[in-house]
Amino acid sequence: MTNPSGSQGDEPLVTVPVSGDNGPDNAGSYRIKPPAGASVPASSTRWVMPGETVDIEDLPIGRGFFYVGDFRRGRPGPVDACVIDTGAQVAQEAADPAADIGIVPPGYATLSGEERRTYIEWLASPRRKPDIHTRYLFLHLFGFERRVLIDGAAGKVSEAEYGEMTRELQRMLNLDADYSWQRHVRNLLDFIDLMAARTGKVYDQKPPNGSATGYQVPLNVRVAFGQAALDRHPVPAGWALAWVKLDPMMIRRAAVARCPDEFDRVFMRRYRERFHEGMLVPVNRTRLNVLPQPAFKALQNVPLPGFLLGLPDVAAVTGPRNRLQLLMNESADALGAFSRYLARNPDAYGSLEATLMLPPEVWPDATRDAISALASEVADTTTVITFGALFARFKAMGTLTRDRMASFNAALSQAGIAVEPDVRLGARTPKPDDAVALFAAPATAALAHTDDAYVVATLMVDLAAAVATADGTASAAEIALIEREIDAWSHLEPLQQTRLKARNLVQLAQAASSAGLKKKLEPLPAGVKKAIACFLVQTANADGTVSREEVKLLEKIYRMLDLDPQRLYIDLHQGASAVSGPGGARAPGARRASVAVKPGERASKDAAPEARSAGAGLVLDTTRIAALQQETARVSAILADVFVEEQPAVPLEEASNARESVAPEDLEEPEEVVPAPDALLGLDDAHSTFLRLLVSRPSWTRAELADAAADLELMLDGAIEQVNEASLDHWDEPLTDGDDPVEINQDLAQRLAA
Template sequence: MARKNKPAAAIGLAVIALLGLLGLVALPVSDWWWFSIAIAGAAWLIYTVATSMGSAAPVATAARTSAAAGAAKPASVGPSTMRPGPSVKRPAAVRAPLEGFGPGMWIPQGQAVSVADVTIPGGLLYFGTSLKTHNGSIDPCLIDPSKEVAARGDYTARDLGSWPSYSNISPMARRAYLNWLAGGRSDPAANVGYVYLFFYGLERRALIDITNEPESRNDWPIIIKEVWRLLGIYGGKSPAFSASASQLLNWLLVCERPSKIYKNPVPPFPKTSELPLYIRFALGNAVVDGVPIPDHLALAWAKLDPDVHLRTPAIRCADKFDTLFMSHYSKAHGFGMTVRQNRTTLKSSYRAASPGFHGLSEFKLNFGELPDISVMTAPRQKIINIVDAVTKELEPYSRAIGRNPEDYDSLEGLLHLPANLWPESARSLPAQVGEEFLVAPFEELLACLEVTTPFTSDRGPALTRVLQALNLGMAPEVVNGSDVPDGKAPIVLFAMPPGEQIAAASPNFQAGLLSLQLGVAAAHANGSFGDAEITHLSSQIHAWTQLNANHQRRLMAYLRLLIDVPVSLESLKAKLSQLDAASKEFLAAVMSSLLQVGSTPTPEESKMLEKIYEALAVQSKPDPARISGLRRDTSKVSALLATIFSEEEPPPVVRAPVEPEYEAPEPEPGLLGLDAEHTSVARMLLSRSRWRRDELHDVVTDLDIRLDGALERLNNASFSKYGMRFTEGDDPIDVSPMVRQKIEGNASS
């Protein structure tokens, strides 16, 4: 640059010399002195300016060269600033160029960058001072380190407009965005606009860079994982972001056309205004392969098709709905529903969230002859029929937990469920019990029934009903107000004939139970309880004709329990000591009438009666005539036994008041109130912004309707609801973006 300025200085001096010569000729001699001084000063000024320009130029060149060199080295990306030479003074409004910040570049996962004293870990973003879109504007996702950043910023505030761009948002918003990125992009309180700014970069990397950088495809698994993570945090907060994230995931998961995708578990896509492309591809893949639609894919179709309406039970009891749906589906279709191949082929176009894509042609995916069976109404109706049947079965359970949410996994809730939704461990209990008895700790029974909350006596009746539904009984019984067995304490389960109800505890049953307890307790106390006593008591129970079969089974279970856990004789005597002498004699007579089967007692009966008399402190044996009369005086027997077996009633359990169950109103039958066929046409049209007329021919042929008539109905329905047409034009046919936006908003709300 100094050499280029020397000719300019020479020309300037030559001009000054010529002017001086002319002045000397024209001016009088007296003025020559002052004129010569002026000419010399002008020449000196020209030379000084030219020289200073030559010396400053190399500094600016060095700055530009250094910046270019830094841009060529990805590893040098970072916030270093260049210090200009001391002779250079720039106006305060002009920023010094930043070394290393050339064209925007993708920062890979795991690499950190810093800007405005904020370190951003993790990568997966664009960084630099220039990243053009197709129309020459700066891509909104680019983090430009030359932009002003405020000292503070709140990423929970709503200070972002529509279509945010890092270059155009305020300095405070930039600080907020950088803080959100530095925090790991995980704070659920963040304004979703900042999430979109980051998401724009993922869209660009996945869909635009692939054109010139085939290796960018290696980032797809990382991008997919990150979008799933963001969807889990922010999808519920923003239906619009949920739809955008779901669309990108669907696109990346199927664009390589994986084979036999119908065998894989369906990812947890959110429900949006259209059936996910992944599911449509998997359904078509199954049809082409000639295999039935598997149950897990049918379930995903049922839950994610916007034209399959899930009512409150299916939403409130989602896990139980899933299990019951698959059971019904298997019963109705065996290994799966078989669907014929239709004429409509699967196509898809991507509607980007980033404004950096505006004006670009649509990204389209064609899948050859792969059919799109989601446009067919018959298969969907079969899915709807199963959904309705399952929902009806779940209604009692849904209402129960709507009133008492704590009953979701309780015994009370279990009683409202279909048997095939009971825990497998509970359903297997009858097989474990068999025809005999099953002795187990009480806590194991509760574990089999998946009871996770503390068990109190007020839940005893529910436990009895649950066991009865399994054709089982239990000893000891837990009734409201009775003692609850400790977790390690043994209980005895026994089989009951199907349909048999637990008989109420009659006086004879209570007398028999007390006799067993007294007899076993006394025998244990005397050290004379063994197999002979057990055999005798068993035969006695079966010989007590005053008891029905249900009572006899229960007493046999109690006998089995008493073998392991005999009742303390002292505790029984303490209860009986509260009776007066007349009542004790009366009770002795009652038990004698039960235990003595014949007219005269056998030696074994006499031995047991003696133990009972001893426990009751009765001196003489009851008169046989009195025994005969007692068998008819059941009311007196009941009153006496009630004083022995009664327990202090606990205070009633007061449940917290709950709001009455709210059932969501039934949605309209189809999109815009249309029937199933025209709803299918509308859904297909919404998947793209423009269609050729011939592309829709197969769709209407599959549905057996006319295209012009279908478009007229769609436009009339749209105008009635939104005041605007659904489509414009005859060929091509353009779908109204405003109508699409309203429909997607309604589906997400």
């Protein structure tokens, strides 16, 4: 007969049946000590890892993660309830796997032979939930808990094995939706993280990822913060992010869940900007309860490793959490437009339109790679392509609004890529067929300096390009002359000169509209108008031939400049003479100019002094221009109005569509807020935090609770009274009992957890 009582540490005894005087029915059992020197063999209990196959009752089990032993010559102790006893009877037929075994807590020794067969068959299977009742799952979980809390605490579990157990437990987590099952598996996963970091600091380990569950901040997060507080070590950004994502009492905007990857990057970046190496957390009075609370009752009082003792519970104070809440709100606000856009266009994730609503520092890698490749291509040359071709290099779903185009250009500028024309300088929003020039520029989001002199220079370049292409295609000589003149305008900054050259290439590739040109030229002083005319004549004469198309266009421009068109032919002939060298000899490689003159007309030998001086090489006298502009305030006002390209009128239908697609994400509307869990029992924030602490342990000393109340700036007796009143309102029972120690009603704690 086997004695069922006792524990593994009891003195070994032998039980011998003895017949009484009244026959075998009245036989008693007497415990007799074994003879001196005799010993009871220890059981062969051991942990089986995946990869090792164990045959139990003709069933090979190769998936591991269970204890096996033989208790035929010894007695199992309380912690051996999870061990498969190879000496125990197993039936040939299994019980219904979905039937409740009705044993709380379950143990292998207490199962019937049929139930043992059911459990062993499940262990030999892929171990999925539809095949087994939840109580069998808990029996299997007991083995994991023993391995971690006993063998792990003794240093018998390697880091690699912890990793294997973590992966298996994460798979098992969703085998059952039962709250108790999920809570105990999560608790064990948290404790595995702690045990894996037993030789160092938890805050130096990789922080957990996931979303908030239950009503407590996960144990490993609180340990990391507690260790950082004791060590006066800055809390790393990853652990701060883990707190805001895993604390169920945090209030979360919709962006946190709708665009989690972007939120993580924005939060981490802003956290480092705000706290640099990390936030310093003060040491508070409340001690952290690190008891693992396993489902296996026999393990509930196992001793804790020393590195988990004496830590402050940062969850007991509101200061650090409030700072993290504020930073989380700011990070979510930065993603508000992006989040709302995705809510309306869920398939737009990764598109250029969606990306442009993000802070540039968190753009997707694909967009960053495309920009980097583009920067390499334009590093040594100016590239002219259509906007549609540029657009095709990025994942785009439609046209960009003017604001989004400005954001796009700013992002390119930060990568050292300048765009001409640039909507930020007053250009209209390009269409897919419009030509744009890309060129290298200093990496900055700031715009190049512009003034009235630069605006006049853009007019001159546009007109010169129009003259050069009037007969079809600009010649190399005409292009070279325009670029030389731009280089000679020393009153402009180098970046302005580079942009003008890019502008010239765009205009040569696609002539600009002359709409509104007269209005822009009208307020210019007469001296500037004459200088523009001389520059255009030089351009027409650059290749030695002035075509009829060029003459026709020049006549039109002269009229816009309020210059006599008849004077054009004088200027053309004098411009042709400028192509030749001194004394009438032609410059090397130059052809004699041929001017298309109207029949019956002769060019005058006299030329205006301004034209002759300009023919020798155009120099824009900015001092003179400034003096003329300062003559009246009216001229300055006109220049400010006309030196910006007017936006084309938008049809009503197009404008309506634009408003529908653009306005919502640009409106200053508040970002949606994901409702936080209701305040516990309707209590305010401080008392809810106090309640969360209360139910984390079965009992408290009054001194411990006094420290917790002080951390929250609460009066202890008043806080307990308020919590109990809320409990009475909800459940007709108080939550606490006693004064010192203060006992916590575990039934109510379970209801709160559920």
